Structures are given as structure tokens and as C-alpha cells.
Amino acid sequence: MGSGDPGTTGPGIFGIRLLEVLKTHRPDIERHLILSTWAEATIKHETNYTTQAVRDLSTTTHSPKNMASALVSGSFLTDGMVVVPCSMKTLAAIRHGLGDNLLARAANVTIKERRRLILVTRESPLSAIHLENMLELARLGITIFPPVPAFYARPHTLSEAVDYTVVRILDQLGVHIPWTVRWGEPRIQPPDLS
Numbered sequence: 001m002g003s004g005d006p007g008t009t010g011p012g013i014f015g016i017r018l019l020e021v022l023k024t025h026r027p028d029i030e031r032h033l034i035l036s037t038w039a040e041a042t043i044k045h046e047t048n049y050t051t052q053a054v055r056d057l058s059t060t061t062h063s064p065k066n067m068a069s070a071l072v073s074g075s076f077l078t079d080g081m082v083v084v085p086c087s088m089k090t091l092a093a094i095r096h097g098l099g100d101n102l103l104a105r106a107a108n109v110t111i112k113e114r115r116r117l118i119l120v121t122r123e124s125p126l127s128a129i130h131l132e133n134m135l136e137l138a139r140l141g142i143t144i145f146p147p148v149p150a151f152y153a154r155p156h157t158l159s160e161a162v163d164y165t166v167v168r169i170l171d172q173l174g175v176h177i178p179w180t181v182r183w184g185e186p187r188i189q190p191p192d193l194s
Helices: 012-025 037-046 051-055 088-095 102-112 128-139 158-172
Strands: 032-034 060-062 080-086 116-121
Touching: 012 037, 012 051, 012 080, 012 158, 032 102, 037 051, 080 088, 080 102, 088 102, 088 116, 088 128, 102 116, 116 128, 116 158
Parallel strands: 032 060, 080 116
Antiparallel strands: none
């Protein structure tokens, strides 16, 4: 995909691309994946990927119904969690501590253990309810990360804009990928990961 079209029309590609970049450039990092029913629908409708192809990018895939997963225990050590894309429903569930599925429960464990949590939000425009939920989570130290393109990087393709955003998400986790455009640095062509 690197320099071409990522085959997408929506924010689902950010999570897929994040998994691809980690698998290729940081295979030492475990990648635990929770695919909700709506995540599977998003993959089908917004990308050229199959659900199985996305699962294959992870180290371990967890059912959103598996409340016995290791991810619900604070004793299971993680560096952090990224919810991408994060719907306003999921954001509200996380804000209010509703652990009725594995995704929301794992996010709540991440918060209580004071680990990094990045929510890559999907919605526009935002209502006052959305903004209040985001503000409350931001006050707890959670990173709210709308996937806004950085035009100073002068992306030539949609894929380059996606790659820049993915690398910035990984920056928030302390995982640095060398082929991004940083302010004041020359443009570097990312490798083709397809």
C-alpha cells in the first residue's frame, strides 16, 4: 500500500494500517485485536480487506464477548491500547465505565492501570455530548486523537496521509517509526508494505 491507494473510504483503514506497520517494523510488539461486530462491518464496507486478513495482522484476536480474556485483568501487562476507529458509542461507554463488552472493559482496565489509551475518534460534526465525553476522558489523561491529515507533510496520495496519521498514533504509544515527515525535516518516502 505504501505509495498507492489504501482502498478505503473511511477511518477503518487507520487501524488496519497500524497493524501492518507494527507487524512489519516492530514484530517484537504483541498486537492484540478486538473486532466488534461494527468493526467487521466497517472493514467490509470501507476497505478492500477481509476480516480474516485483518485478523492475520494481529498476534492474538479476542472476541468482543470474551469477558474471560487476559485483557480484562490489570495483571496482564500492556504498553497501552488504541481504539481505532472509536465510535461515539464506545467513547461514551469508556467515559462512563461501562464494561459490557471486552473492548470497553479492556479500555477501563487500561485507565485504572494508568496505561496509555488513545481513542482515534470517528464522528463529524461533534455534538456537545461528544465533546463533554472527550473532555472528561482527556482530563483523565486519555489521548483523544481525531485522524486529521497534516498537510504540511504534503501527502501526494491518500495512503501517505493515512501513513502519517498512523505513525503519529504510534508516537503517542512511544513507538517511533523512522519514515514519517517531522516538522522541519525533509520528506521521506515510506516503504511499500503491500
